[in-house]
Amino acid sequence: MRVHNTGNHTKMNQKGFSLIELSLALIIIGLLATPFLYQYNTYTNRRVKEQTSLSQMTIARAVSDFVDANGRYPCPTPYTRDEDATDHGREFCPPAIPVPGTCNGGICRATGRDANAAGGPDPVLIGAVPYASLNIPYEMALDGWKRKITYAVSERMANGSITPFDDTQGAISIVESDGDNLAPNAIVGSQPYLLVSHGDNGAGAYSTSGVLVAPCPAAVNGRERENCDNDADFETPGLDATGAGLRTLVAGAQYSDDVVYYDVSGLNGLWSYSAINNEDIRNNNLGYVGVGTPDPMVEFDVGGDIKAGTTHTIRYCDANGANCFTPDIIAGAGISCDGTSTEAMPGIANNAALCDLALPPGIITGPPCPNNQLANAVIGGQLQCVPYP
Structure with a gap:
C-alpha cells in the first residue's frame, strides 16, 4: 500500500549575493572609507610629530634647568637599559671605557673638535635621555613613535671639568642638508648638545626595552646615516622658505626622516656666562641689543617697560639721554635734607632732594x-x- 503525503510543500528562496553584487559593495565601501582613512593617517602623522616636538622641547627646558642648578650638562643614560633596570633613566658619566670611536654598555664616545685647544679632539657622549636625572616623565624621553630619543653631549661640558662653566666649549657639529654649518658663537662644531628622533623608520633608534629598532643605514644613505653612525657630526633637514622642515621620504641617498633639536639660544651667541661670576651673564654682541624694538639705538634698548626686583646702574636719564641723575639721589644716604627736624622733603627736583622748612x-x-x-x-x-x- 502506498501512502501519499498530501501536506503543503513550501519552497524556500535562499538566493544570496552574487559575486558582482559583492564586488560593487566592496567598491562602494572603499570609496567611502578612503577619505576617512586619509584623514586618519594625516591625523596620526600630525600627532606623532607634535608629540616628538613636545618631548624635545620638554627635554631642552629640563636640560637648561639642570645646567642652571649644577653648572654642567647631564651625561646620557645607556641606550640599552630596560625599563625594569634600577638605574633606568639615570645619567651615567663613563670612565675611560668606551674609548673614542667605540660604544660600550649602551653609551658611545665620539671625537669632536679640539674645544680647549689642548692639542687633541674633545670627546662627545651619545646615549639616551637621562629623564630621571632631569626630573621629567619617562614618556617625555620618547618620541612620537614611542622610541628613545638620542641625546648627544660634549663630554667636558657634562663631567664638570670646565670651571667656570663656558657654553662655547661644545664639540658637536651640526650641518644642514644644504651644507650650511650651524656654528654657535661663530665657532664651527661648538654645539654643546642635541637631541635626535630617528623618524618614521626608526633607523638607529632604540625601543623602550633597550633593543635596536633598525640598524643604521649603509653609507650610501648618507643623510639618514649621519645621525646614527655614532660620531660627533650630525645633520638636520633644515628649513624651506616657509619654515617647514625639509624631510625627504623618498628612498635613496637623500632620504631623511629624522627630527633634530638643537639649542637655538646657544647658537645666537648674544649672551654668555661671566668668567668672574657664574650667576651673571654678559652680552657678546658687537652692536646694539633691542628688546621690543627692531632698531635699537643704544647698547641695550628696551621698547617698553622692564620689571626687575633690583637694578645696578650709574645713572638714570630720560628718553632723550638728557636730564640724568645718579641713583644715590633717591636711594641710600642721598635721600635726605639736612638730617634735622627743621626740614621736610616733599619730593625730588633738579637732580636733588626738594627740601622745605618744617x-x-x-x-x-x-x-x-x-x-x-x-x-x-x-x-x-x-x-x-x-x-x-
Whole structure:
C-alpha cells in the first residue's frame, strides 16, 4: 500500500549575493572609507610629530634647568637599559671605557673638535635621555613613535671639568642638508648638545626595552646615516622658505626622516656666562641689543617697560639721554635734607632732594592720621587723611 503525503510543500528562496553584487559593495565601501582613512593617517602623522616636538622641547627646558642648578650638562643614560633596570633613566658619566670611536654598555664616545685647544679632539657622549636625572616623565624621553630619543653631549661640558662653566666649549657639529654649518658663537662644531628622533623608520633608534629598532643605514644613505653612525657630526633637514622642515621620504641617498633639536639660544651667541661670576651673564654682541624694538639705538634698548626686583646702574636719564641723575639721589644716604627736624622733603627736583622748612609748632591742632592712612593736606589746623594708595 502506498501512502501519499498530501501536506503543503513550501519552497524556500535562499538566493544570496552574487559575486558582482559583492564586488560593487566592496567598491562602494572603499570609496567611502578612503577619505576617512586619509584623514586618519594625516591625523596620526600630525600627532606623532607634535608629540616628538613636545618631548624635545620638554627635554631642552629640563636640560637648561639642570645646567642652571649644577653648572654642567647631564651625561646620557645607556641606550640599552630596560625599563625594569634600577638605574633606568639615570645619567651615567663613563670612565675611560668606551674609548673614542667605540660604544660600550649602551653609551658611545665620539671625537669632536679640539674645544680647549689642548692639542687633541674633545670627546662627545651619545646615549639616551637621562629623564630621571632631569626630573621629567619617562614618556617625555620618547618620541612620537614611542622610541628613545638620542641625546648627544660634549663630554667636558657634562663631567664638570670646565670651571667656570663656558657654553662655547661644545664639540658637536651640526650641518644642514644644504651644507650650511650651524656654528654657535661663530665657532664651527661648538654645539654643546642635541637631541635626535630617528623618524618614521626608526633607523638607529632604540625601543623602550633597550633593543635596536633598525640598524643604521649603509653609507650610501648618507643623510639618514649621519645621525646614527655614532660620531660627533650630525645633520638636520633644515628649513624651506616657509619654515617647514625639509624631510625627504623618498628612498635613496637623500632620504631623511629624522627630527633634530638643537639649542637655538646657544647658537645666537648674544649672551654668555661671566668668567668672574657664574650667576651673571654678559652680552657678546658687537652692536646694539633691542628688546621690543627692531632698531635699537643704544647698547641695550628696551621698547617698553622692564620689571626687575633690583637694578645696578650709574645713572638714570630720560628718553632723550638728557636730564640724568645718579641713583644715590633717591636711594641710600642721598635721600635726605639736612638730617634735622627743621626740614621736610616733599619730593625730588633738579637732580636733588626738594627740601622745605618744617611747619612751625601750633599749625596742626588736630589728631594725627590713623594707621594705614597718610596726610595730604592741612585745613584749619586739621590733617586731611587718605588711605594708602
